[in-house]
Amino acid sequence: MTILDRLDAQLDLSESERMLFDSVCTLARDQFAPKASHYDETSAFPWENVQAINALGLNAMFIPEAYGGAELSYRAYLACVREISRACASTGIIWATNFHAIKPVVAFASEEQKARLLPRIADGGLAALAITEPGAGSDATGMKTRFTPDGDDIIVDGGKCFITNGDVADLYLLFGKWSEIEDPKAAISVLVLEKGTPGLSVLGTEKKMGHRASSTAVLAFDGCRVPRANLISAPGEGLDILFGSLNRSRPSVAAHALGIARSAFERAVAYVNDRRQNGRRIIDNQGIQFLLADLATDIVLAESWLWRVADMVESGTDDFGIESSMLKMKATDVAMRVTEEAVQLFGGYGYCREYEVERLMRDAKITQIWEGTNQVHRQLIGRSFAQKKSNR
Numbered sequence: 001m002t003i004l005d006r007l008d009a010q011l012d013l014s015e016s017e018r019m020l021f022d023s024v025c026t027l028a029r030d031q032f033a034p035k036a037s038h039y040d041e042t043s044a045f046p047w048e049n050v051q052a053i054n055a056l057g058l059n060a061m062f063i064p065e066a067y068g069g070a071e072l073s074y075r076a077y078l079a080c081v082r083e084i085s086r087a088c089a090s091t092g093i094i095w096a097t098n099f100h101a102i103k104p105v106v107a108f109a110s111e112e113q114k115a116r117l118l119p120r121i122a123d124g125g126l127a128a129l130a131i132t133e134p135g136a137g138s139d140a141t142g143m144k145t146r147f148t149p150d151g152d153d154i155i156v157d158g159g160k161c162f163i164t165n166g167d168v169a170d171l172y173l174l175f176g177k178w179s180e181i182e183d184p185k186a187a188i189s190v191l192v193l194e195k196g197t198p199g200l201s202v203l204g205t206e207k208k209m210g211h212r213a214s215s216t217a218v219l220a221f222d223g224c225r226v227p228r229a230n231l232i233s234a235p236g237e238g239l240d241i242l243f244g245s246l247n248r249s250r251p252s253v254a255a256h257a258l259g260i261a262r263s264a265f266e267r268a269v270a271y272v273n274d275r276r277q278n279g280r281r282i283i284d285n286q287g288i289q290f291l292l293a294d295l296a297t298d299i300v301l302a303e304s305w306l307w308r309v310a311d312m313v314e315s316g317t318d319d320f321g322i323e324s325s326m327l328k329m330k331a332t333d334v335a336m337r338v339t340e341e342a343v344q345l346f347g348g349y350g351y352c353r354e355y356e357v358e359r360l361m362r363d364a365k366i367t368q369i370w371e372g373t374n375q376v377h378r379q380l381i382g383r384s385f386a387q388k389k390s391n392r
Contacts, residue, residue, distance in 0.1 A: 082258055
């Protein structure tokens with residue numbers, strides 16, 4: 001048993017959570033992993049994987065029981081994200097996006113909204129989180145999408161880009177600016193836009209380096225009429241909801257990245273144990289052993305911090321933004337380093353699609369970019385140490 005196996009065995013899950021986790025591991029290993037290269041090659045949306053996830057009832061784990069779910073711990077959710085992503089990163093982010101988009105509804109919506117919207121996701125619906133615009137990425141206050149009140153409705157105009165699940169979602173958690181509030185921060189508001197709303201159109205999907213089976217859409221809103229009953233909280237409260245959402249979705253992105261890292265590391269270890277050069281196994285070279293030691297240590301430390309942040313979320317604390325940024329930044333940097341080194345360890349074969357580590361390297365790169373670039377996270381972390389200036 002390796003140190004990574006021992007870390008998994010020590011994961012603090014309840015009996016029911018452990019049973020579900022084991023089922024997810026089996027599903028990911030037996031059904032998702034064998035088809036991951038096919039979906040990468042074809043860029044086809046993995047509907048079979050989504051159907052298998054729904055058959056297992058996985059969406060229910062982040063929906064309260066009162067609304068058709070069977071809510072489990074955040075720790076169990078992160079463990080499942082990692083395992084699905086370990087097998088197929090595209091499927092991992094498709095499923096994780098359901099959590100990213102719907103958890104704010106669980107946390108901030110009214111009882112009427114929860115009762116009306118959450119059962120659709122618990123039953124297997126897909127959700128999308130629509131924040132990013134061409135001129136508003138890391139700086140969400142630059143968004144131009146406009147919410148204009150009109151009696152009992154809200155008229156939505158604008159557009160979004162880089163929206164995961166954007167062309168397949170049943171519900172969109174959409175951020176925009178309230179037309180009657182001038183301050184760009186205070187104006188940010190959030191509503192739920194439903195599939196089939198007139199004026200909602202998908203302008204296209206991106207052709208990407210990695211995560212090729214996960215659709216990334218460009219959306220346009222041309223006079224979409226949305227019932228005011230779909231506004232989450234009050235006008236102008238969107239920024240607080242946005243920050244609360246990101247603090248909980250960033251650990252999810254870290255778990256996703258660590259799944260990719262685990263897959264690459266395991267493939268590399270198997271290869272250097274089997275491959276022989278000059279009459280001996282590659283792993284018998286001290287330099288290779290030192291490299292594996294560094295990579296394994298990076299993975300273990302990042303995963304240990306993942307479970308620490310999960311504990312903070314479970315405890316109910318709201319002040320974990322810096323911890324969340326540290327986790328997202330470190331885990332995704334680890335994923336990029338591990339996948340790059342895996343390609344290098346495979347030599348020329350690592351550059352060939354047959355051995356799959358090149359796909360993992362392509363999949364790893366975006367994790368350093370989405371949910372806030374790692375440069376932005378470094379700025380947030382560094383800024384937290386700046387002492388307040390004296391008024392004297």
